Amino acid sequence: MSKTSPIARWCPLLAAVLLGLILAATALSAPSAKLNAKFIPERLGGRTTLEFAFSFTVPPSELVPPPLTQIELRYPDRLGLGLSGLGLATCAAGTLEVSGPTRCPPNSVMGYGAALTAVVLGTTIVSESAPITMLRTPDQKGHLAVLFSAEGTTPVDTRIVFPGLLLPAPSPFGGQVNVGVPLVPTLPGAPYISVVRLHATIGPRMVTYYEQAGGKTLAYQPLGILLPKGCPRGGFPFAARFHFLGGTVAAARAAIACPRRR
Amino acid sequence: MAVGLALAALFAGAIPVTTGSARATVSPSRAHASRQLKASDTAHLHYTSASGSLLYEEGLASGTIPGSMHVHFNVGATFTGTFTIYTKGGSIKGHGAATPHGSGVYESFAGSLHATGGTGLYVHAHGRAGLYGTFNRNTYGLLVQTTGTLLY
Numbered sequence: 001m002s003k004t005s006p007i008a009r010w011c012p013l014l015a016a017v018l019l020g021l022i023l024a025a026t027a028l029s030a031p032s033a034k035l036n037a038k039f040i041p042e043r044l045g046g047r048t049t050l051e052f053a054f055s056f057t058v059p060p061s062e063l064v065p066p067p068l069t070q071i072e073l074r075y076p077d078r079l080g081l082g083l084s085g086l087g088l089a090t091c092a093a094g095t096l097e098v099s100g101p102t103r104c105p106p107n108s109v110m111g112y113g114a115a116l117t118a119v120v121l122g123t124t125i126v127s128e129s130a131p132i133t134m135l136r137t138p139d140q141k142g143h144l145a146v147l148f149s150a151e152g153t154t155p156v157d158t159r160i161v162f163p164g165l166l167l168p169a170p171s172p173f174g175g176q177v178n179v180g181v182p183l184v185p186t187l188p189g190a191p192y193i194s195v196v197r198l199h200a201t202i203g204p205r206m207v208t209y210y211e212q213a214g215g216k217t218l219a220y221q222p223l224g225i226l227l228p229k230g231c232p233r234g235g236f237p238f239a240a241r242f243h244f245l246g247g248t249v250a251a252a253r254a255a256i257a258c259p260r261r262r
Numbered sequence: 263m264a265v266g267l268a269l270a271a272l273f274a275g276a277i278p279v280t281t282g283s284a285r286a287t288v289s290p291s292r293a294h295a296s297r298q299l300k301a302s303d304t305a306h307l308h309y310t311s312a313s314g315s316l317l318y319e320e321g322l323a324s325g326t327i328p329g330s331m332h333v334h335f336n337v338g339a340t341f342t343g344t345f346t347i348y349t350k351g352g353s354i355k356g357h358g359a360a361t362p363h364g365s366g367v368y369e370s371f372a373g374s375l376h377a378t379g380g381t382g383l384y385v386h387a388h389g390r391a392g393l394y395g396t397f398n399r400n401t402y403g404l405l406v407q408t409t410g411t412l413l414y
Contacts, residue, residue, distance in 0.1 A: 045313065077315075077338075078313070078314035078315050078316060078336075079314055079315060080312065080314045080315040080316075080337065081315065082315060082337035082338065082362075082399070083312060083315065083317070083337055083399075083402065085399065085400065087365065088366060088367050088399060088400075089365075089366060090365045090366065136365060137365075138365055139363050139364065139365060142361060142363060143339070144339070144362070144365075166339050167339055168338070168339045168340055169339075174315060174338050174339070175338055175339040226312055226313075226314055226315070227314055228313045228314030228315075228316070229313040229314070230313070
């Protein structure tokens with residue numbers, strides 16, 4: 001008969017308890033996410049601009065959310081993004097990084113937005129609003145790709161460019177945009193920048209395109225995302241997962257309610 | 263006899279058939295599918311109506327299996343859809359899927375389509391074909407090319 005030492009018997013239990021404590025601590029420090037979405041205007045069968053926003057709330061022990069590393073945003077099935085007339089031109093990542101969105105073709109712009117970022121310097125939270133431009137870029141890995149350009153000035157003067165890929169998603173979603181968010185350093189020894197909230201629009205709102213006709217350049221507004229003629233039960237569903245540095249994940253859902261019948 | 267592959271054109275809305283080499287042989291492997299047709303077709307489809315990402319298109323297919331095509335397809339992260347092609351000998355129906363790539367006004371795509379049945383001469387139609395084409399993001403017009411084998 002073999003005799004197991006008390007330490008050997010207690011080790012698995014201790015490991016399980018420690019793992020539980022670690023997971024509980026991680027859950028306690030993980031931010032919670034809120035997602036909002038809206039069609040402007042919301043007319044079934046009509047053209048629209050999609051406005052979406054997300055924000056994070058941190059537990060009392062934290063001042064700001066951990067740095068964001070990845071976003072997965074799922075959008076409703078039958079949303080006519082591909083018929084929107086947006087992204088008729090492309091902008092290369094190199095052009096965007098060196099010269100900014102103003103040097104990209106106007107017909108590559110798909111939308112605008114802004115992100116509120118924050119960094120803890122000592123015990124002070126320093127916030128900054130960074131405008132965002134979304135532009136179509138050549139496909140990556142066989143998937144439709146969008147570039148996000150965010151520019152900050154104070155306290156961190158930087159321009160970051162990061163790609164988003166349009167991927168298939170299971171029902172009731174029509175697809176999902178996977179965005180890899182780069183870590184943005186601040187001061188030596190200080191943490192990376194955190195995203196506190198973000199709002200953006202994809203659609204013709206505030207977007208001007210140009211076309212050649214009869215030797216002239218004509219400005220026009222893209223048609224916009226085509227909404228289906230029917231509304232899904234429960235509204236148009238959206239879902240997002242946010243990945244943070246350190247491995248924590250926050251999820252959120254939202255639905256755009258069906259318009260009232262007239 | 264040449265009424266099988268125009269079905270591919272129907273999938274994308276406007277499929278033009280580029281080449282047309284038809285060959286009919288007897289295939290004893292299936293009780294109903296006694297004929298085999300190798301075909302290449304092209305169709306040009308035009309926009310008829312849309313709802314969200316769903317497009318309904320119609321047009322003419324030419325090549326091995328000429329006819330009139332009707333296509334419903336979903337312009338999503340991947341292109342998926344169903345088609346029916348109406349020929350002199352009957353209709354052929356099926357479905358297809360393709361991955362879009364490229365960018366700009368013209369978006370190309372590549373994938374495959376499957377014939378799953380039909381009417382008349384093609385009531386037992388089945389087969390698989392390569393599916394290629396371009397989608398005009400301004401006019402929603404489709405140019406579709408298919409190459410494959412139809413059993414019926």
